[in-house]
Amino acid sequence: MSNYHQPVMLHECIEALQIQAEGTYVDVTFGGGGHSLKILEKLEGGRLIAFDQDEDAKHEAEKIKDRSFTFCQANFMYMKRYLKLNGVTAVNGILADLGISSHQIDSPERGFSTRFDGPLDMRMDKTISLTAAKVLNEYHEDQLHKIFGMYGELKNAKTAAKLVTQRRVTNPFQRTEDLKAALQPIAPRGKENKYFAQVFQALRIEVNEEMKALEDFLHQCGDVIAEGGRLVVMSYHSLEDRMVKNYINKGKVFGEVDKDFFGNELKPFKAINRKPIEASEEEVEHNKRARSAKLRVAEKI
Known part of the structure; x- marks a missing residue:
């Protein structure tokens, strides 16, 4: 599946999730399945639910025959709804690798890349x-x-x-x-x-309404991640990273943190890394896309 998409900071993402063999995990950006396959390797009796709205990603997901694996062809802004449909109310970790997959960029007919001439399409979900x-x-x-x-x-x-x-x-x-x-x-x-x-x-x-989707998704993470569970998000431009950072630190994408009557901060997560984790020079050399990646990790309070 590496031909479809080379996952960025794969080791760091999996390590940050702190996977428990019997836990329930969510990969909201399945793409070529690189992260999902690594998560499945660590599960024994656990469960993985993956999301992707792209039809091509769905075909990749169909190659996985593991009984622990469930694929939802949907935008991650509908995560909570689809988890509920699959009988899941709480999870131990959520991974999001934002942005665009190598496969989408390398397909001229999708119109995502500046390198090829193609139709001005850019839809991740071709039904919109x-x-x-x-x-x-x-x-x-x-x-x-x-x-x-x-x-x-x-x-x-x-x-x-x-x-x-x-x-x-x-x-x-x-x-x-x-x-x-x-x-x-x-x-x-x-x-x-x-x-x-x-x-x-x-x-x-x-x-693709990416900013709205990200905001909706982040606010749902506070509802579905169990205490001690991990939220691991990788972003590729400052706009996304700012939203993720704000949500982790303040409990909301925009504005200041809310406080209760006694002045205690009301937010679902605490940051594990104060500064975002970045890819090694060696990885950037092999995968140019890793250059702009910023990984943030938070734990449910």
Whole structure:
């Protein structure tokens, strides 16, 4: 399955979960199954429930015949609902490897990669109607400005939005190369690849409602992880990492921690690592995707 997706910080993730042989665990980002297979190796009488909304991931999951394994083809924002459907109310650990899989990036027809020409699709769940092309061709200039600035962290988000809305009047966006050609004049010299990657990231996050899904998922973790259980989350850009860090430290994605009448903090987790764990230089050398990965671990109080 390593051809499908090379899992980042595999050893660190599994170690952080502190797996008990008879425990119940959740892998909310199955992908190619790298993390799930390692978890299953450590279970004896335990159970693993995995989630992924991608049809290709479902085909990978079908290769696993272990009776301890259950696959749910769903977005992890519906985790609690699907766990309940499978008779699970409490778990001992949850693992989330956010972002996008190598397989999705390496499939030109999915439109995720800046390296290939492909349709401006970017849907992780192919049943939804919103695509990157629709966002570019139909969103108001103000909406595009917000998406590019907030999700792509572009310094010239306003200019990019204006250029897109001007270009689409005569040439509607259909393919990834159309978008790159349109934004080429305003891409920073020598940093074009990074710039396009930020633009693609912004569109992908919008199409798949990634920030809303992450917020919903995190708040459900407090409800389903048993006392002493672990939450292990790996993120790949500052927007995600900030949300994960805030949730662990404050019990909510945005805002300050709530306190009770006596001034005690009301939050479900305590951080195990104050600073995020990062991949070794050796791993980054073999897997470039590991360079931006930040791993945070928390324990249910």
